[in-house]
Amino acid sequence: MGAIGAIGFASPWLLLGLLALPVLWLVLRAVPPAPIRRRFPGIALLLGLRDDESQSDRTPWWLLLLRSLAVAALIVGFAGPVLNPQAQRTGQGPLLILADGSWADAADWNRRLDRIEGLLTEAGRAGRPVAMALLTDLPVGGPEFQSAEAWRKRLAGLVPNPWLPGDDSGDALAQWLDPAAGEDGRGAAPLRFETFWLSDGLARDGRRAALSALSARGTVTVFESGRNVQVLDPPEFDAGAIRLTVRRLHPTEAAEVGVTGFGLDPGGVERPLATGIAAFEAGQDRAGVTLALPPELRNRITRFQLDGQRSAGAVSLTDDALKRREVGMLAGGDAREALQLLAPLHYLRQALEPTADLIDGTLGDMLLANPDVIILADVARIPEGDAPALQEWIEAGGLLLRFAGPRLAASDVARDAEDPFLPVRLRVGGRTVGGAMSWGKPKTLSAFDRESPFFGLEIPEEVRVNAQVMAQPDPDLPRRVIAALEDGTPLVTRKPVGQGQVVLVHVTANAEWSTLPLSGLFVQMLERLAVSTRPSQPDASELEGTTWSPEILLDGFGEKRDGGDAAGVEGARIAGGITGPDMPPGLYAGGDRRIAVNAVRAETPLAPVAWPAGVRVEGLGGGAERDLKAPFLLAALLLLLADVLASLWIGGRLGGAGGAGLGRGIGRTGALLIALVAGLGGEPAMLRAQATPDREVATDDSRAILATSEVVLAHVLTGDTRVDEVARAGLSGLSQTLFQRTSIEPADPIAVDVERDELAFFPFLYWPVTARQPLPSPAAYGRLNRYLRSGGMILFDTRDADIGGFGSATPEGRRLQQIAAPLDVPPLEPLPRDHVLTRTFYLLQDFPGRHAGGPVWVEAAPPDAEQAEGMPFRNLNDGVTPVVIGGNDWAAAWAIDAGGNRMFRVGSGFAGERQREMALRFGVNLLMHVLTGNYKSDQVHVPALLDRLGQ
Numbered sequence: 001m002g003a004i005g006a007i008g009f010a011s012p013w014l015l016l017g018l019l020a021l022p023v024l025w026l027v028l029r030a031v032p033p034a035p036i037r038r039r040f041p042g043i044a045l046l047l048g049l050r051d052d053e054s055q056s057d058r059t060p061w062w063l064l065l066l067r068s069l070a071v072a073a074l075i076v077g078f079a080g081p082v083l084n085p086q087a088q089r090t091g092q093g094p095l096l097i098l099a100d101g102s103w104a105d106a107a108d109w110n111r112r113l114d115r116i117e118g119l120l121t122e123a124g125r126a127g128r129p130v131a132m133a134l135l136t137d138l139p140v141g142g143p144e145f146q147s148a149e150a151w152r153k154r155l156a157g158l159v160p161n162p163w164l165p166g167d168d169s170g171d172a173l174a175q176w177l178d179p180a181a182g183e184d185g186r187g188a189a190p191l192r193f194e195t196f197w198l199s200d201g202l203a204r205d206g207r208r209a210a211l212s213a214l215s216a217r218g219t220v221t222v223f224e225s226g227r228n229v230q231v232l233d234p235p236e237f238d239a240g241a242i243r244l245t246v247r248r249l250h251p252t253e254a255a256e257v258g259v260t261g262f263g264l265d266p267g268g269v270e271r272p273l274a275t276g277i278a279a280f281e282a283g284q285d286r287a288g289v290t291l292a293l294p295p296e297l298r299n300r301i302t303r304f305q306l307d308g309q310r311s312a313g314a315v316s317l318t319d320d321a322l323k324r325r326e327v328g329m330l331a332g333g334d335a336r337e338a339l340q341l342l343a344p345l346h347y348l349r350q351a352l353e354p355t356a357d358l359i360d361g362t363l364g365d366m367l368l369a370n371p372d373v374i375i376l377a378d379v380a381r382i383p384e385g386d387a388p389a390l391q392e393w394i395e396a397g398g399l400l401l402r403f404a405g406p407r408l409a410a411s412d413v414a415r416d417a418e419d420p421f422l423p424v425r426l427r428v429g430g431r432t433v434g435g436a437m438s439w440g441k442p443k444t445l446s447a448f449d450r451e452s453p454f455f456g457l458e459i460p461e462e463v464r465v466n467a468q469v470m471a472q473p474d475p476d477l478p479r480r481v482i483a484a485l486e487d488g489t490p491l492v493t494r495k496p497v498g499q500g501q502v503v504l505v506h507v508t509a510n511a512e513w514s515t516l517p518l519s520g521l522f523v524q525m526l527e528r529l530a531v532s533t534r535p536s537q538p539d540a541s542e543l544e545g546t547t548w549s550p551e552i553l554l555d556g557f558g559e560k561r562d563g564g565d566a567a568g569v570e571g572a573r574i575a576g577g578i579t580g581p582d583m584p585p586g587l588y589a590g591g592d593r594r595i596a597v598n599a600v601r602a603e604t605p606l607a608p609v610a611w612p613a614g615v616r617v618e619g620l621g622g623g624a625e626r627d628l629k630a631p632f633l634l635a636a637l638l639l640l641l642a643d644v645l646a647s648l649w650i651g652g653r654l655g656g657a658g659g660a661g662l663g664r665g666i667g668r669t670g671a672l673l674i675a676l677v678a679g680l681g682g683e684p685a686m687l688r689a690q691a692t693p694d695r696e697v698a699t700d701d702s703r704a705i706l707a708t709s710e711v712v713l714a715h716v717l718t719g720d721t722r723v724d725e726v727a728r729a730g731l732s733g734l735s736q737t738l739f740q741r742t743s744i745e746p747a748d749p750i751a752v753d754v755e756r757d758e759l760a761f762f763p764f765l766y767w768p769v770t771a772r773q774p775l776p777s778p779a780a781y782g783r784l785n786r787y788l789r790s791g792g793m794i795l796f797d798t799r800d801a802d803i804g805g806f807g808s809a810t811p812e813g814r815r816l817q818q819i820a821a822p823l824d825v826p827p828l829e830p831l832p833r834d835h836v837l838t839r840t841f842y843l844l845q846d847f848p849g850r851h852a853g854g855p856v857w858v859e860a861a862p863p864d865a866e867q868a869e870g871m872p873f874r875n876l877n878d879g880v881t882p883v884v885i886g887g888n889d890w891a892a893a894w895a896i897d898a899g900g901n902r903m904f905r906v907g908s909g910f911a912g913e914r915q916r917e918m919a920l921r922f923g924v925n926l927l928m929h930v931l932t933g934n935y936k937s938d939q940v941h942v943p944a945l946l947d948r949l950g951q
Contacts, residue, residue: 063650074633130147170211170213263302327371328360387420423494543572548574551588553584715749716768767794770815799887801889
């Protein structure tokens with residue numbers, strides 16, 4: 001097969017016919033066009049005259065070019081053009097197509113599938129049986145040789161795995177090939193076959209053994225991509241900042257790659273929360289980026305990802321090691337001791353500063369900061385003014401950790417009755433060495449029970465307790481003890497309060513009553529209580545005997561999926577961190593702790609493979625072959641049809657020469673041309689033009705026809721792709737609800753650009769407000785004001801009711817004020833209870849979306865609006881409020897995906913579904929209000945009408 005660039009030809013010798021085109025040009029140039037016949041009465045005066053010279057006109061150049069192109073297309077078509085022709089391979093016998101199938105293949109997986117499809121095509125032409133396998137997931141049994149067509153049908157389901165072949169992959173491959181040794185499998189000569197190996201290009205142990213096993217059965221050809229693999233190492237926390245390292249396979253020229261941190265906003269929607277640029281220097285294989293984020297933002301991040309990379313190796317999940325908790329600390333009395341080592345909070349600070357963000361101040365100030373944990377060291381009484389807020393904070397999920405001390409022991413707190421901020425009642429005084437309730441000698445700690453959060457921790461021999469506050473005997477005391485001394489005396493007690501808990505350590509937080517704060521056990525106990533987080537991965541000894549359940553798993557492309565149906569993993573396996581079929585990369589949970597197992601670790605080697613000299617290595621090629629014969633022949637036929645029409649027009653056979661004749665001629669022959677093209681093209685071209693996959697890219701005319709012939713809801717483009725997708729999905733869900741419950745049958749929603757699109761076609765615009773969307777231009781404001789004055793409605797949604805409600809307290813609210821300032825918006829008021837929006841279709845009292853409780857603003861009622869006698873609402877005329885403003889994120893509550901499923905969770909349980917239903921009802925009322933006006937308000941005239949009728 002001959003080739004010119006990316007196009008090959010089955011019969012390249014036919015292209016020699018193109019050399020005849022100049023001769024054809026000259027021949028056609030010499031042939032005059034057919035004369036135009038016209039009747040002219042004065043021609044009788046010219047009869048009998050002779051013209052000694054005659055000169056023929058020439059064929060127009062554009063018609064010659066048209067005919068030449070038609071002939072050239074015919075010649076090229078019959079030459080058999082093929083796009084991306086693959087080198088024809090001559091081979092016989094069985095063929096094994098083996099792919100590594102790791103995350104390193106994911107970025108160009110489609111190219112690999114195209115290459116495999118080409119290899120299957122060649123094998124099918126040669127009648128060769130084929131077997132296929134992924135080295136990361138070898139099937140049970142030996143190679144299964146089938147027809148190439150059978151494997152082609154299964155090709156679409158072939159996807160890369162999110163792990164690399166193991167170091168023992170060579171031995172595993174050799175063992176997998178053993179069943180093919182012979183029919184009886186007892187020492188017969190092994191089956192010979194050729195192998196095409198699609199490698200991911202990474203060097204690793206086991207590749208040489210795999211190559212040896214394949215070479216023993218036949219020739220091996222390796223296919224590799226020239227793409228430069230880039231990976232992201234797990235994040236590290238250092239000096240208050242997050243450090244990320246990006247590595248690449250080939251240290252070539254200088255380059256930059258973006259890194260984005262994703263996390264959940266207060267509404268539970270995943271958004272980019274941090275971005276950075278990693279710059280590779282020329283010849284360097286790694287680059288770093290440092291992100292300094294406030295604790296509130298850092299704790300929300302769930303993963304980091306390389307921009308533009310589609311691979312599990314480009315994604316790094318985060319766990320508890322990155323999520324530093326906020327801890328408020330307060331000591332009783334005057335905490336400014338003369339000696340630092342005697343300060344009540346000294347050892348707590350030493351233990352928590354590396355792993356937590358500490359908050360100082362009064363108890364009221366700490367509650368305003370809403371920390372994760374509050375630690376009270378020897379604080380006897382809670383101020384009465386702070387008690388209600390502290391109780392509410394604990395019930396909402398807070399952890400109150402208290403340490404005993406002289407002040408608590410000397411007070412009468414929790415003596416006669418249980419204190420809400422202590423887990424147990426306390427006895428008067430305490431217990432000390434040599435005191436009234438003497439031990440005689442310091443006590444050691446008893447082994448932790450299995451039900452204790454400290455179970456499994458090793459107790460150092462040097463830990464001794466000299467004094468403590470004592471718990472009153474109580475029926476509930478045994479189940480509240482989570483640590484005890486060797487004689488059974490409670491040392492740490494705990495009580496659940498709502499969603500939170502109160503914990504009391506019966507000794508001081510310094511070394512005055514015990515040596516516990518001086519030991520490493522003290523830090524480990526704080527970790528188990530979730531007061532602090534571990535800055536590094538736990539080792540195998542710490543995780544021994546535990547089981548971890550996957551919450552989120554990654555596929556080979558780096559996409560997240562729910563891990564609820566996957567089996568749990570043993571702690572020792574988690575500590576190893578090497579992913580595989582039994583432990584894919586993901587986020588694993590064990591109790592209150594989370595551990596991220598990523599596809600790439602800092603220790604994961606990244607080096608190109610060096611193949612032996614005897615191995616043939618090829619590239620992936622330019623994709624699958626595509627036969628271009630039919631398109632060229634179709635183009636030739638269309639050009640010939642155009643030539644026929646042009647010749648008829650020049651000859652006056654289409655109703656006269658010139659432009660008018662052309663128009664009338666096309667009117668008579670256009671139907672024939674369309675029928676011919678439709679028949680040759682398979683699917684009618686007009687239908688293909690109408691079946692646009694996305695109505696947002698339709699032409700202006702088609703948008704106008706669609707919007708005027710059907711009810712179409714529209715949303716304003718913000719420039720934020722995610723927000724625009726949610727807006728479109730929300731209007732789709734609302735349209736579906738309108739179709740099911742009302743007589744309105746909306747078409748699919750359309751996105752509008754206020755800078756260029758005509759707005760008059762749409763009765764309703766949903767405008768989600770983002771903090772960074774650009775302000776409209778003066779021309780766009782003019783278009784918007786005309787839209788509002790002509791009866792259109794805009795629903796502005798700041799989507800921030802969960803954090804600030806509507807107003808200037810949020811970036812979205814401030815942006816809305818800037819957007820709305822030039823608009824011709826009437827005076828607004830909070831939606832009154834007698835507004836027509838409360839009853840246009842459903843009777844409503846509140847208007848939630850994904851968030852509830854945010855105010856909704858509409859056009860203010862006229863000052864003279866009066867309530868009619870006997871009616872529960874005022875006469876508000878027949879006007880429709882031009883704007884509705886709120887922040888309840890209605891689109892997220894309405895949104896459905898392509899399968900009709902709800903995209904976002906609203907609330908929890910039945911109450912959440914009830915809230916979603918109210919959001920849908922609000923949308924129905926809103927659209928009925930837009931399309932019907934205030935017709936419901938006409939009921940105020942009922943008394944007058946009945947009076948006139950004498951009823």
